[in-house]
Each structure stands twice: as structure tokens, then as C-alpha cells.
Amino acid sequence: MSEKVLINEQLINREEASFSFDDRSMYFGDGIYEVIRIYGGFPFQMEMHMQRFQRSAEELDIPFDYDVKQSLTNSLLELLKENELNEGIIYVQLSRGSADRNHLYERHTEPLIFAFTKPMERPQQAMSEGIATYLTEDERWLRCDIKTVNLLGNVMAKRKAADHDCQEALLHRGDLMTEGSSSNLFIIKGDVVQTHPANNYILNGITRQLVLDYIEEHGKSVVFEPIQVEDMKNIDEAFITSTTSEITPIVELRGTVHHKLTVGPLTKSLQKRFDEDVVKTEQGE
Known part of the structure; x- marks a missing residue:
């Protein structure tokens, strides 16, 4: 079974995933992330992670409202189920999106969300x-x-x-x-x-x-x-x-x-x- 990753709201095969050359997370580190632990196939304290994710987005002036948070939560759960991960992590990242390289960001840029799972044993x-x-x-x-x-x-x-x-x-x-x-x-x-x-x-x-x-x-x-x-x-x-x-x-x-x-x-x-x-x-x- 091919490993799935999340690109915005779509689950695709990892080898098919691609990103824009002009993504601001690459040029400026203009993005945020979370790492969520998985135990027994279930996410650990997911709501706390998603609340912090939303706060980080707000601090960087990246659009991320309640509806987006709920939709992303559902997508991450779907990704977890699709990859049948029992123990490990979900990594999720939000970038401001793609634009011509310029220190001054625009507020109309469409953000990019991607996520993947990774097996990881407890230390x-x-x-x-x-x-x-x-x-x-x-x-x-x-x-x-x-x-x-x-x-x-x-x-x-x-x-x-x-x-x-x-x-x-x-x-x-x-x-x-x-x-x-x-x-x-x-x-x-x-x-x-x-x-x-x-x-x-x-x-x-x-x-x-x-x-x-x-x-x-x-x-x-x-x-x-x-x-x-x-x-x-x-x-x-x-x-x-x-x-x-x-x-x-x-x-x-x-x-x-x-x-x-x-x-x-x-x-x-x-x-x-x-x-x-x-x-x-x-x-x-």
C-alpha cells in the first residue's frame, strides 16, 4: 500500500506530492507546524495541538479560522486511518503559500497545508x-x-x-x-x-x-x-x-x-x- 500524505484537503500518494518553487516557507521559513503523537492508532492531545497551531497561525497573520481547524482535524484523522499508523507521529505544516519572492507578504496568498505520518517508537x-x-x-x-x-x-x-x-x-x-x-x-x-x-x-x-x-x-x-x-x-x-x-x-x-x-x-x-x-x-x- 502506498503511503498517503495530505496536501490541503487531498490525500495523495507520497511519491506524487509536489510543492511550488515559490512557496514562502522555503524562501523565508514563513510557516508553522505541529507534531502530534500517535498511541495505539489514536492521536494524543490533538485538540491542544490544534489550538496551539491556530494561535501560531494568528501570530503570523496567516488565515486559519475555526472552520479550517475543524476541517484540518478531520483530514488528519483520515490520513492517520488511511496509513494505518499504530504508533508514531503526524507532522502537519501550514505555509503562507506561494508568491514571488518578496520580504513583504500579501494577505491574499492562498495558504498551503501539508501533513504526513511517520512510525516512531516510544523512547x-x-x-x-x-x-x-x-x-x-x-x-x-x-x-x-x-x-x-x-x-x-x-x-x-x-x-x-x-x-x-x-x-x-x-x-x-x-x-x-x-x-x-x-x-x-x-x-x-x-x-x-x-x-x-x-x-x-x-x-x-x-x-x-x-x-x-x-x-x-x-x-x-x-x-x-x-x-x-x-x-x-x-x-x-x-x-x-x-x-x-x-x-x-x-x-x-x-x-x-x-x-x-x-x-x-x-x-x-x-x-x-x-x-x-x-x-x-x-x-x-
Whole structure:
């Protein structure tokens, strides 16, 4: 069976898909995207993803109203069913559309939506054993709250981390930690959980939002303040969150700061709580 992809409202064979040479996402990175996890053939927290997708579109002045959101949601579900994906992701991207190359965009351009599915197993080993991370300067633009396809800063940081045998880059602006190159960061010191506030310096991750609810269920409070780089030497636990990483513990810091950690009790407890929601999704709840 040929794999299907979504181009606007049409499902076509992947090998038949094509895009305009003048698409603005290619020239300017003028577009947004979402990655939605699939468990047991069902999308995980799809409505939260689609709400953020709509917000990102509005922030970039790309037309995307409620009716378009509902139509896209139905099309993604149809794509998921057509490709018979049991475990993996849906990637969906919205471009402002095609036009002659010009920094000044026009508002009459017809947007382009495309999506595909990809099999992907859960990162069980990383979640169990933890990962090494590399601390480096955050050189991205100042609207990290919008999930755009402008990811060059993230890409370069991820490459630097891999070159130092680390699985993720942890970014800091000067003396203040922000987030990972493709994840959000949480640290734990004693009974205190700390993470960066959801402002323009970070993307307010869907998994991040779920974890904040889990922490509240555990009766713990969260300090929403940027973490000092030097304070990373004295933390007890740390983990990253993302759609594909889920809740992954950090066991080593390299780069700007060097420090070793163990997978702590709160991290394990939050992972267990996340698994409960995964099971509900797999059961179609």
C-alpha cells in the first residue's frame, strides 16, 4: 500500500506530492507546524495541538479560522486511518503559500497545508536510563513561543550537542536557562520544581502543560522563573519534555556546566502518570 500524505484537503500518494518553487516557507521559513503523537492508532492531545497551531497561525497573520481547524482535524484523522499508523507521529505544516519572492507578504496568498505520518517508537531506553545534555548559548530569535519552521538555531544547537555525544542541547541566554533545542526543561531542588515561564523565550509545549498538571496533582508547586546557569550544578533532578521525548530524565550536564544526576523519584512518578494518559489514548478515551 502506498503511503498517503495530505496536501490541503487531498490525500495523495507520497511519491506524487509536489510543492511550488515559490512557496514562502522555503524562501523565508514563513510557516508553522505541529507534531502530534500517535498511541495505539489514536492521536494524543490533538485538540491542544490544534489550538496551539491556530494561535501560531494568528501570530503570523496567516488565515486559519475555526472552520479550517475543524476541517484540518478531520483530514488528519483520515490520513492517520488511511496509513494505518499504530504508533508514531503526524507532522502537519501550514505555509503562507506561494508568491514571488518578496520580504513583504500579501494577505491574499492562498495558504498551503501539508501533513504526513511517520512510525516512531516510544523512547523507552532514554526515559529509563536518562540522557546527557549539552549547555550552550541560546542564539534563536525572540519569538520562540510561536511554533514556526524557523528552526536553524535549534538545528545548530542540536548538532553541537550531538558532536559532544549528548542527546539534547540545553539553551541559555546569558546566565539564564531557557529550554532544550527541541524540548522544555524542568529542574528539581529539594521540594522545589522550577521551569521557565511560558513567555516569548520558550515554546509552551503540550507535554510541558500536561506535566504542570501532574505536578499539581502531586501537591507540589512550581516556581516559574528562569533557572540560573550556575544553579544547574546544584540540582537534584532534571528532565526534558516534548511530544517525542515524553518525560526524559537528564543524567549528565556538559558544556557550560558539568554535573551528573540520577533519575529521581519525582521524575519517575511523573512518567508513571504520563503512562496512564497514554493508556487512555490507546484505549480510545
